[in-house]
Amino acid sequence: MQLEVARADKYVGHMGGGIQFLAEWGDCAGPAWALASAAGLQTFCLEAIVDAGLTVCGKQFVAVDGAGVTGVVLLAESHLVIRTWPAKAEVSLDLFVCNYLTNNRGKAHAVVDTLRALYCPRHENLLQVGRGGIDL
Numbered sequence: 353m354q355l356e357v358a359r360a361d362k363y364v365g366h367m368g369g370g371i372q373f374l375a376e377w378g379d380c381a382g383p384a385w386a387l388a389s390a391a392g393l394q395t396f397c398l399e400a401i402v403d404a405g406l407t408v409c410g411k412q413f414v415a416v417d418g419a420g421v422t423g424v425v426l427l428a429e430s431h432l433v434i435r436t437w438p439a440k441a442e443v444s445l446d447l448f449v450c451n452y453l454t455n456n457r458g459k460a461h462a463v464v465d466t467l468r469a470l471y472c473p474r475h476e477n478l479l480q481v482g483r484g485g486i487d488l
Contacts, residue, residue: 369450369451369482369483369484370429370430370449370450370451370456370457370460370482370483370484371448371449371457371460371480371481371482371483372447372448372449372480372481372483373446373447373448373464373478373479373481374445374478374479374481375443375444375445375464375468375476375477375479376442376444376445376476376477377442377444377445377468377471377476378440378441378442378473378474378475378477379442379473379475380441380442380443380471380472380473380474381441381471381472381473381474382472383470384438386436386470386471387421387436387437387438387441387443387471388418388420388421388436388438389415389421390413390414390415390421390423391413393413393421393423393434393436394411394413394423396470397411397423397425397432397434398411398425400462400463400466400467401425401432401463403462404459404460404462404463404466405456405459406427406428406429406449406456406459407427407428407429408425408426409426409427409428410425410426411423411424411425411426412424419437419438419439420435420436420437420438420439421434421435421436422434422435427449429449429450429451429452429456430448430450431446431447431448432445432446432447432463433445433446433447434446434467443467443471443473445464445467447460447463447464448483450483450484451484464478
């Protein structure tokens with residue numbers, strides 16, 4: 353994967369609106385590394401974002417004293433924040449994607465679907481919020 357870190361200020365124009373996903377996944381049956389490895393989760397998230405066609409501007413993933421991973425990816429389109437709890441096999445996700453020059457809703461759905469497939473949650477609480485007057 354070739355990752356290009358972009359500057360958000362190169363984007364001119366705005367279609368307006370966007371979509372935000374807030375997810376809580378429980379009883380996750382995916383691989384243990386996805387809940388505990390900051391490096392592994394960072395690589396996976398960045399690949400999912402780039403493969404979906406979104407633009408990475410910055411990132412930070414840290415292991416929290418054996419108690420999971422907190423990760424943040426700054427996007428030209430907004431952000432992804434993820435937090436894992438290996439002892440409970442739980443994940444919280446916040447993905448907000450604005451629409452710059454194009455409708456990015458499908459790209460946001462692709463990222464959420466890819467992460468859901470990684471974690472294989474048996475329980476899901478998912479909220480989709482239209483931002484800026486966008487109807488879902």
